[in-house]
Amino acid sequence: MAAEQRDMKVPSVLLPVCPVCGRPMTMNLRADDRFVEDEGWREACARYEQFLTQNRDKKVLFWELGVGMNTPSIIKYPFWQMTARNPKARYVCVNRDLAYAPEPIASRSLCLAEDLNLLCDLAD
Template identity: 40%
Template sequence: MNQIKEAYDIINECDSILIGAGAGLSAAAGLDVGINAVRNVMPEYEREYGITDMYRGSFYPFSSINESLAYWSKAFHYWRYEVEVFPLYSNLLELIGDKNYFVITTNGDGQFIRSGFDRERLFLIQGDHGDFACSRSCCDETYDAKPIFESMISHTVDFRVPDRYIPICPHCGSILMMRQRSGVRNLEIRPYLEEKKRYESFLRNVGDCVLLELGVGFDTPILIKYPFWQMSLENGWKYISVNLDKAVLPKDILDKTLYLQRPIDEVINEWLDLKR
């Protein structure tokens, strides 16, 4: 029996599934933040700063917060709101059907939310680029990023957001920043803690479960990959991983593991063909 079919049967027969998704899933879905995106969306940044990758550009050592915010608002607005909702995500949702599911993802690009996954079943462990929160974490409040980005984009002059258009926390006067894991510690506030609680409750109550890992690499394995290995080992859960990279696996769970070194979109489409 081929691996695709074997993995499909495991997924098809399970009642509960935990999906762990990394950057590889959005890349397979079609998210392009490379040179083509830079040239389409913000070519002035290639000319002025030599930026050729929108994501890496977000780590550029800009000389002021005004300059950083001008870049971030344009780049993050693009990949959180402007890119299409990728069919791969809705295909994944169709695949899991009415199973009891939960998703843990490092992707802050909003694709799970925009494609109709249940918001109550998502743990965005690296944050959501669609949220702003106080950079000093003085409170638990979050703010819809869309109008904030749009205001900054429309008021940017000479690659800088003027002081008066920098978003400010109404409670303490600090700058509002994207709620994500970064130098600013504003990620692990109420929305994050609530998601984490629901995630832990899912794990406590699930009984038997299949672990489906999609495009999770070794940038931050401590967030999804290692916990999945641990859960497979401790609970005897089947672990299915789809990834373009060569397999790196602990030998203790090899008998529970199916590793598909294939493009995720191809694999999910083949699974859907089997289902339909």
């Protein structure tokens, strides 16, 4: 699919479809009640929780790349809260339109108003 990409677009015939009904597949986003939390998701969630618990009081960098305000309770707010709870933690936010940290963690935060598209050519 990447080889067929032109101007950030791929031919629609290459888009994956549901093997059951033939409708176009979509990303698994918490946008509605169709978000899938299957066994693989639960295992990954448990690994993430374990990592956070094991490193709760260590030097941790919460590095947020391009996270908007669609579902801030998934990444942004937890990163802010975990940074606030751990004095050794740092928060870095790279976001073209929303590079911001709340005042309680501002002195331990680096907020860069940059467009992440500048990194796209690194994948070539």
